[in-house]
Structure formats: structure tokens, C-alpha cells
Amino acid sequence: MRVVRTSAEASLRADRWRAAGLSTGFVPTMGALHEGHSKLLRVARGECDRVSASIFVNPTQFAAGEDLAKYPRTEEKDLEICARAGVDLVFIAEASDIYPAGFQTWVTVEALTRPLCGRSRPGHFRGVATVVAALLSIVRPHRAYFGLKDYQQVKVIERMAGDLHFGTEIRAVGTVREPDGLALSSRNAYLDPAARKVVSRIHRALSAARDAVIRGETRVSEIEGILARELRPGSDLEMEYADVLSAATLEEFSDGIARRSPDGILLAIAARVGGTRLIDNMVVPPEFRE
Amino acid sequence: MRVVRTSAEASLRADRWRAAGLSTGFVPTMGALHEGHSKLLRVARGECDRVSASIFVNPTQFAAGEDLAKYPRTEEKDLEICARAGVDLVFIAEASDIYPAGFQTWVTVEALTRPLCGRSRPGHFRGVATVVAALLSIVRPHRAYFGLKDYQQVKVIERMAGDLHFGTEIRAVGTVREPDGLALSSRNAYLDPAARKVVSRIHRALSAARDAVIRGETRVSEIEGILARELRPGSDLEMEYADVLSAATLEEFSDGIARRSPDGILLAIAARVGGTRLIDNMVVPPEFRE
Numbered sequence: 001m002r003v004v005r006t007s008a009e010a011s012l013r014a015d016r017w018r019a020a021g022l023s024t025g026f027v028p029t030m031g032a033l034h035e036g037h038s039k040l041l042r043v044a045r046g047e048c049d050r051v052s053a054s055i056f057v058n059p060t061q062f063a064a065g066e067d068l069a070k071y072p073r074t075e076e077k078d079l080e081i082c083a084r085a086g087v088d089l090v091f092i093a094e095a096s097d098i099y100p101a102g103f104q105t106w107v108t109v110e111a112l113t114r115p116l117c118g119r120s121r122p123g124h125f126r127g128v129a130t131v132v133a134a135l136l137s138i139v140r141p142h143r144a145y146f147g148l149k150d151y152q153q154v155k156v157i158e159r160m161a162g163d164l165h166f167g168t169e170i171r172a173v174g175t176v177r178e179p180d181g182l183a184l185s186s187r188n189a190y191l192d193p194a195a196r197k198v199v200s201r202i203h204r205a206l207s208a209a210r211d212a213v214i215r216g217e218t219r220v221s222e223i224e225g226i227l228a229r230e231l232r233p234g235s236d237l238e239m240e241y242a243d244v245l246s247a248a249t250l251e252e253f254s255d256g257i258a259r260r261s262p263d264g265i266l267l268a269i270a271a272r273v274g275g276t277r278l279i280d281n282m283v284v285p286p287e288f289r290e
Numbered sequence: 291m292r293v294v295r296t297s298a299e300a301s302l303r304a305d306r307w308r309a310a311g312l313s314t315g316f317v318p319t320m321g322a323l324h325e326g327h328s329k330l331l332r333v334a335r336g337e338c339d340r341v342s343a344s345i346f347v348n349p350t351q352f353a354a355g356e357d358l359a360k361y362p363r364t365e366e367k368d369l370e371i372c373a374r375a376g377v378d379l380v381f382i383a384e385a386s387d388i389y390p391a392g393f394q395t396w397v398t399v400e401a402l403t404r405p406l407c408g409r410s411r412p413g414h415f416r417g418v419a420t421v422v423a424a425l426l427s428i429v430r431p432h433r434a435y436f437g438l439k440d441y442q443q444v445k446v447i448e449r450m451a452g453d454l455h456f457g458t459e460i461r462a463v464g465t466v467r468e469p470d471g472l473a474l475s476s477r478n479a480y481l482d483p484a485a486r487k488v489v490s491r492i493h494r495a496l497s498a499a500r501d502a503v504i505r506g507e508t509r510v511s512e513i514e515g516i517l518a519r520e521l522r523p524g525s526d527l528e529m530e531y532a533d534v535l536s537a538a539t540l541e542e543f544s545d546g547i548a549r550r551s552p553d554g555i556l557l558a559i560a561a562r563v564g565g566t567r568l569i570d571n572m573v574v575p576p577e578f579r580e
Contacts, residue, residue, distance in 0.1 A: 007455055019309050098455075104401050105419070105453035110394040129395070130454075137455040140430075163395035164420075165297055165388075165427040 001083045003090045007098065007138045010091040014052060014139045022049035026141035026168075028132060031055040032072040032186035033081045036176040040145040041085035043173050048143060053082050054135055056093035061127030067275075072189050091139070098134055107133045107164070109156045115250050116152050116268055117279065120240050128153055129160045136166045144168050149175040149183045151266060151281045155250060175280070181207065183280045190276040198236045198273050205230035205242065206282045209267045213258065213284045220244045220256045227269060240270035240277070247283045262286065291373045293380045297388065297428045300381040304342060304429045312339035316431035316458075318422060321345040322362040322476035323371045326466040330435040331375035333463050338433060343372050344425055346383035351417030357565075362479050381429070388424055397423045397454070399446045405540050406442050406558055407569065410530050418443055419450045426456045434458050439465040439473045441556060441571045445540060465570070471497065473570045480566040488526045488563050495520035495532065496572045499557050503548065503574045510534045510546045517559060530560035530567070537573045552576065 004010050017024050025048030027040045044051045055078055062068035075092065082090050106126050112118075113125035136144065144161070146154045158170040176184045181203030182196075191199060209226045217223055227242035245252060248263035258265045268281040294300050307314050315338030317330045334341045345368055352358035365382065372380050396416055402408075403415035426434065434451070436444045448460040466474045471493030472486075481489060499516045507513055517532035535542060538553035548555045558571040 011455070011457060015308075018305075019311065021309065100452060102449070103453050105397065105399050105450045107454070108396050108398065110396070112394065134453075134455045137427075137457065159392070160395045162390060163393050163424075164397070165301070165424045167301060167427065 001079075001087055001090065003079065003092060005092050005094065007091075007093065010052070010054075010089070010093075011138045011140075013089055014141070017050045018140060024048055024139070024141045024143075025051045025171075026135070026139045026144045027051070027053040027087075028135050028144065028146075029053060029055055029078075030057045030071065030186065031078050032074050032189065033078045034176075034184045034186060034188075036147050036149065036184040038081055038085055039176050040147060040173050041082065041087055043171065044143065044145050045086045047171075048141075050088045051086065052089040052091060052139055052141070053087050054091040054093055054139070056091075056095075056098065056131070056135075058098075058127060058131040059095055060099070060130060061124050063121055063123055066121070067187070067190075070190075072186055093135075098131065106130050107160060109160050109163075112152065112156050112159055112250050115245060115252075116241060116243060117270060118152070120270065125153070125156050129156060132157050133160060133164065133166075136161060136168050140166075141168050143171050145171045145173055147175060148172050148283075149185065149280060151247075151268065151283065152250060177203065183278075185278060187276055187278060191273065194236075195273045195276065199271070199276075199278055201231050201237065202269050202271055202278060202280045206267050206269060206280060209244075210282045210284050213265060213267075218257050218259070220253050220258050223258060223267070227267065231269065231271060233271070236273065238272040240272060242269045243267075291369075291377055291380065293369065293382060295382050295384065297381075297383065297424075300342070300344075300379070300383075301428045301430075303379055304431070307340045308430060314338055314429070314431045314433070315341045315461075316425070316429045316434045317341070317343040317377075318425050318434065318436075319343060319345055319368075320347045320361065320476065321368050322364050322479070323368045324466075324474045324476060324478075326437050326439065326474040328371055328375055329466050330437060330463050331372065331377055333461065334433065334435050335376045337461075338431075340378045341376065342379040342381060342429055342431070343377050344381040344383055344429070346381075346385075346388065346421070346425075348388075348417060348421040349385055350389070350420060351414050353411055353413055356411070357477070357480075360480075362476055383425075388421065396420050397450060399450050399453075402442065402446050402449055402540050405535060405542075406531060406533060407560060408442070410560065415443070415446050419446060422447050423450060423454065423456075426451060426458050430456075431458050433461050435461045435463055437465060438462050438573075439475065439570060441537075441558065441573065442540060467493065473568075475568060477566055477568060481563065484526075485563045485566065489561070489566075489568055491521050491527065492559050492561055492568060492570045496557050496559060496570060499534075500572050500574050503555060503557075508547050508549070510543050510548050513548060513557070517557065521559065521561060523561070526563065528562040530562060532559045533557075 025044030315334035
């Protein structure tokens, strides 16, 4: 496994693979790798001749007051995980390389970034879309892999990569969960034992709402009621959103009825426990509804 | 010379060139080719193993009320010019291909798009940056060629391509002029003989201001005064701007003194004659000032 620290070298190596006719997979990360990332790397490894990963805690996707400074950095362990997963190339990026002096270009995605995290994290998806555009330009992979825990991010990146003709297939990989259902996240490292117990309500709420939808519940107000009831917001858990949207467009169901659609129904939660913000979601595919 | 009409085929052909280790040059155009474009094509031909050009009247860079509908379309003649210039591949693009259904991704460049045409054509540079990002993604050229008549556009694209790591060198090619100095432009086709005579004042104004700078004039107000005086705005010519800016940053000289800088001094004019809007500029390099 080769480790490079400049975009120029990452680009050079990736170009050679393409020129040699090899299929290439890319897993962009912010480091602090966990089993969710390992799954992305393994899926990429299974589908592509060459796999690269990037590690870059992207400053432009953090708003002022968010956890950029304290975001976990575990480079040595990350490299071990990459090596074990059979990664060929790790690009550890520097902000001054990704964002050259005088940087002033932004990639924005419109409708898909308005609801959910777009509302509470202004500028977040602009930062995500911009850095992923830059990384895809540098690495030019045939496929790039993202985790479905960040469902809205996957939709935004899919749209961006298609709209700007990157020619990269965006592959969405299922969420990895703890035994009690908590979605793996680098931010879980912030949780003390008490908080760790509280956050299991997120998955419980999603499961209960999903079960209700499968049993035939279509009223958005009822489904959102179940999400909120099971989350039990209070002094130990602040509910940021608990929404029921079209999984295809992230739009609300205008008449309050969660309808079948080719992409199903998205149940999405963001909650704060102590200083930690966590998100999770489930998509109920249409075939489960009859 | 091969003509393709889908981004998929353009991308495939360009990929093959790269895989074969050939250097590739790309000349994006809106068609209605003139000698200015021919020069771009010739320069590309001289520098690259393979040359592609695109023809696409990009709707998103026209504001409502601008000349999108009447913009000259001369496909057959354009293809002849490309063939004569030794172009290998012409990509004639469709809006529904470049902007797929549900398109919602924009590339914006900030500071460089605020002055000059950015002020009078809201959304113009967003459209330019977005379509050029898409075309560079499709064609992935080693070099792309743009005319210096659109100086601000060159700066915006240079910035965008660097900021997003396209790995394409942006090459700026000198303006081609009529014997009386009028910069070649597809929009010159709109001019009737009377208007044609009037617009020669644009080049005269730029030349007079440039000469004053070379003689040592540094006061921005004086230089702008010369531009305006020689343009003689009135019922036959409306002056949109006649500005003196840093050629590097397109910023005003805050103390009103046009200073030496590594990129020189930009003299830029936009004017309307009849229904036709024309722009032109000159850059006075620093060495001419002493």
C-alpha cells in the first residue's frame, strides 16, 4: 500500500491505473475509520482492480462552532485499516493543497440540500460537494463509495457527479450498526456511557416508524409522531429533526400521505446528545408497503 | 475529423487518446466560429497531439432578455473551419445532455466574477463556470484554449479549473482584430454598417488609454476619463463600463493609483450599440510603464 500526501501524486498514480485499463474504486473519508469505512473499502476491493482512499478532515463542510477542531484524528490506525482492507493507495490530503491560495470556487447542489441537515448546517453540503468534486477530479475513479448512514450526502454527491459529468459511478453502501442498532460513526467516540445508552433510541425510533409503514401506515403526521415518541426528546436528547420524505427527491409529501415511489420512503433523524450530533435513517422500499 | 453529438461518445474518444498517451487540447465554443476561434484551434493544433472542439450555445450563461434565441448558429460553416484547422473531434452538444433532467448543480467563482460583466450579467459566470466544468469533465483535456477578448472569463475559468483540480492547463490566446481594431466576436454579425462604424471607438478608446499608461499616467480617474472620452457615449453608443483594474485580481486600485503588478493593468470596456453588447480589453504589462 502506497501513501501519498499531495494531490499531484495521487492524480499521477490514478492516471497510470486508468491508462493501464484498470478499473478504479475510491473511498473518500475524513479518517477516524471504523467498521462502516471498512465495509466501503471491502466492497470497493471486491468490485475494482485498484482501490484508493483519501483521508481529509475537510474544513469547509464544518460550520463555525461545529466540531472541526476536535474531530477525531487517528492516522496510524486508519492506515492499518486501509492496509488490512487491501487498499492500494491512500491519499492523505492537506487543506492548503485541496484549497490553493486564493481559492474561491464552490460547487452547490440546490433542492436536495435544502431539507434535513441542509437546514441545520448552513454551508455543509456546499463544502461536501466542493471537496468531493475536487477529489473526484484528482483521482478520476470509475466508482466512488459512500455510506448510506449519510443518505442525504449520497443523494447530493450522486446528483453532483452526474450533473457535472464526472463519469464516476456513485455506489451507496449499507450502514453498519452496533448490536443495539446504533449506526457506526466517527462521532460515536464522543459519547460517554450514559450518552451511549441514550442514543440507542435513534435506531429504535427508526425501526418503530419503519414497522408502522410496513404495516400500512401512510399518514406522515402519524409516522413522524412515532419517530418523535420513540426518540423521547428531553433533557438527555435534543431532537433536531425526525422527518418522513420522498427517498428519491427528499421532498415532503405535499398532501401528508407517504406514497409509494420507485425510491421508497426516507425516515431520517438528527439528534443531539450532550455536545454530540448524530444522524441516522432508514429507507422503506415500496415493495415493503403492500 | 469525427463529429459526435453525445457527451458519452465525446468522453469515450477523449479517454482513448489519454490512454494512448497522447496530449490533448480542447477548444470549447458557442459556434459561429470566426478567425478568433481559428486562432485558438491553430494554437491547440500546434501544441497537442489531438485537438477537440465543442459547439454548444450554453443557455445557462444567458440571462433572461439576452440574445440566446438569436445567437448566430452556423454549424455547417463551423465544421468546415474546424476541419481546415485540423481538428480531430468536434462535440456538438445538446442542452438535454449537458444538463440532465433534474439538473441542480452549479459551479460558482466568487471575487473574480463580481466586477465588470459580473455586475451587468447576473448569473452569466455561474453558467460559464458550470458548463466549462462539465465540458472539462467530459473531455479531460491536458490543455483548454480561450480567447483573451473575454479576459474576465479566462480568469474565472483558470481559477475554477485550478480550484477544482481539473488538471487542465488553461491557455489564453490573444484577441484577433479587424483592420480598424474591432475585436472579432460572433456578435459582430448583429452590426449594421452604421453600428459597425461606431463600435470602432471601443478599440480607439482602449488604445488611447493604453498609450497614456505607457507614457506614465497612473491616476485611475484620468485613465478612465480617457476611455470614456474616446468612447463618446451618446445616443449611438451606450457605455456599460470602462474600468481600470488589477489584471491579476480584477480588483480596483483602492487608492486610485494604477500600480505595477506582475499581471499588469487591465483596461476593460463593455458598450451597447443598437441592441448589440460588445466587450473588449487591453492589458498593459508592467514593463511598458517605465
